[in-house]
Amino acid sequence: MFSSLDHAYDWSNAERSAKGGMTEIEIPRGREAMQGRQNLSPKRLVRRFAPGFGRGRGTDFVRPFAKPGRAPWRAARHLGSLGRLGDLEARLARSPAEIRRSQALRYHVFYEEMSAVGDAETHLRRRDADAYDLICDHLLVLDHAVPRRPFLRSKPEIVGTYRLLRQEIAELNGGFYSAGEYDIAPLVSRYAHLNFLELGRSCVLKPYRDKRTVELLWHGVWSYILLHQVDVMFGCASFAGTDPEKLALPLSFLHHHARAPEEWNVSALPERYVDMNRMAKEEIDPRAALRELPPLIKGYLRLGAYIGDGAVVDYQFGTTDIMIILPVSALNPRYVNHFGNDAERYGASQPMARRRFPLRRNLT
DSSP: OOHHHHTTSOGGGSOEEEETTEEEEOOOOTHHHHHHHHHTSHHHHHHHTSOOOOSOTTTTTOOSOSSTTOOHHHHHTTOOOSEEETTEEEEEOOSHHHHHHHHHHHHIIIIIISOOOOOHHHHHHTOOOOGGGGTSEEEEEEETTOOOOTTSOOOOEEEEEEEEEEHHHHHHTTOOGGGGTEEOHHHHHHTTTSOEEEEEEEEEOGGGOSHHHHHHHHHHHHHHHHHHTOOEEEEEEEEEOSOGGGGHHHHHHHHHHSBOOGGGOOEEOGGGOBOOOOSOGGGOOHHHHHHTSOHHHHHHHHHTOEEOBSBEEETTTTEEEEEEEEEGGGSOHHHHHHHOTTOOTTOOSSOSOSOOOOOOOOOO
């Protein structure tokens, strides 16, 4: 229990002498005491209790920070809110503690509500964590109307989260998360002049799965896109279940009606490729297929997203994944007008940043 403090002093060198049944301990002084203070310095404590990550995919090559001590949440501390709707607020995580709370939310949704399979460490910590958490920005939706707890400082509850990985950060740390399932290198090379953003680990607490929360989450993503001048969004979206035959209708619908054009196409890795073309086009009932699509995938389609070639079965999370590609230039103008070219629809009292960036056009 006290192991984290035992290293502050070298108790083995302290002189102990029994006097009247009591033990006298000589407290280290001078250089020894200074070493103890350094071990308990704020920087060391932050590193000790920084967001942990498991031994899952990517830990062999992902470096925690491209520059030591420059975690993404440090920069996020200087940003204001990315949107406000009533008691709900969208902003980036500003501390390791907030990242851990978002990991706990993901654990609740992915492992307790859904059928993800974790190792003993994951279940012991009760957090969905991997190496990418250390290099990603974490978009949060917070509820400020939570009841006050007696004798404790009131904190807003994290009710939604999205993990965002910018291209410049990914290239310094071994690549994108999606590269473990899809061959995205040709797409990035083809559009070397564009700026890519990977979206992932999206989840919302069950009582908050309504239009207000999802819309505020997307408002935060749109604000982030404008802030970092993103040109292309991409990432994996999931169906529950690991049997592609049971998902034949929605997978075939996406293959025939939403497949990416050749210039934007991304294929699953050959060893993980699952054919999505499981039904003939004329056999598909579009209405029935749409009913079987998860809300997140339907939302992507409304925005104008393309679907990559091939699905991937993820047995750890108990899902079947597809690739989403969404160039900013292909965004549905209706949604751009809804949120505004400068993301002013749910603008908070604090400015998003000192400078606003215009929406790029003619990116291809």
